Amino acid sequence: MTKQEKVTFVIEKLEELYPTVPVPLDHYNPYTLLIAVLLSAQCTDVRVNQVTPHLWQLADNPFDMAKQDVDDIKAIIRPCGLSPQKSKAISVLSKMLIENHAGEVPKSFEELEKLPGVGHKTASVVMSQAFGVPAFPVDTHIHRLMYRWNLTNGKNVMQTEKDAKRLFPKSLWNKLHLQIIFFGREYCPARGHSVERCPICSKIGRKSLSQ
Incomplete structure (x- = not known):
């Protein structure tokens, strides 16, 4: 051939x-997809889907997440691995979304990749699956x-x-x-x-x- x-x-x-x-990671808006993809680094989608319902009970939007103690986030996401780095990234990026984007997930690769814990692959997933942008x-x-x-x-x-x-x-x-x-x-x-x-x-x- x-x-x-x-x-x-x-x-x-x-x-x-x-x-x-279907998108393998359970989510219901761009923010929950962003967090789920961040958690999936060096972790299976199955494990992430087991953890995120508990995280959403704590906070499922940047305004509520920004108010949470990093240690509380870390305790919930520990099964996903790299919990110290990921919990800090989730906390900081939630605050950045509030400060820089009125609490909305930005619709550009450039702005997404400025967020902590968000590399090109994560940005590509969000752009393609949350916003329908070819990636x-x-x-x-x-x-x-x-x-x-x-x-x-x-x-x-x-x-x-x-x-x-x-x-x-x-x-x-x-x-x-x-x-x-x-x-x-x-x-x-x-x-x-x-x-x-x-x-x-x-x-x-x-x-x-x-x-």
């Missing part, structure tokens, strides 16, 4: 397998699969994002990145992956993983 044929096949197969895809957040699943399918050189996540945006139509980015995540979890894991049973690798081949 040529690279373009691979891209077309991937798009069609993912659409066949996942015609609708292609690259997590470990996407980075692994793009390399495995020989659609990127695997150098780093920035290169993978650049290649994904170059190869896939912009109109598909917001849905496609979720489809790849679900596919990676179900069919194309890092360990114990069977090429023969993988609906995509069995058809287009796979590049051996060094990681």
Whole structure:
């Protein structure tokens, strides 16, 4: 297959397998999505979804969160890991949203990435899933699969994002990145992956993983 044929096949197969895809992190507005994505760093979505209902009981908006003691936030989010850093980031970014954005989550990459604990990937998730702005957040699943399918050189996540945006139509980015995540979890894991049973690798081949 040529690279373009691979891209077309991937798009069609993912659409066949996942015609609708929910956002894996439970949330109900841009602020709760922002906090959930922040908590997901080095933590599973399942664990985050177990923790956030308790956090929302404490505070589910920046005005209430800014009033909370950092130690109280930390106690709730401890199961997510990195709780000292994450609790401080949640507290400070909530205050920054109030001071700089009238309590609203900003709708730009530049402003989002000024917030503590918010990197490019987190900003991309918020922009795409909260505001519908085309973005292609690259997590470990996407980075692994793009390399495995020989659609990127695997150098780093920035290169993978650049290649994904170059190869896939912009109109598909917001849905496609979720489809790849679900596919990676179900069919194309890092360990114990069977090429023969993988609906995509069995058809287009796979590049051996060094990681």
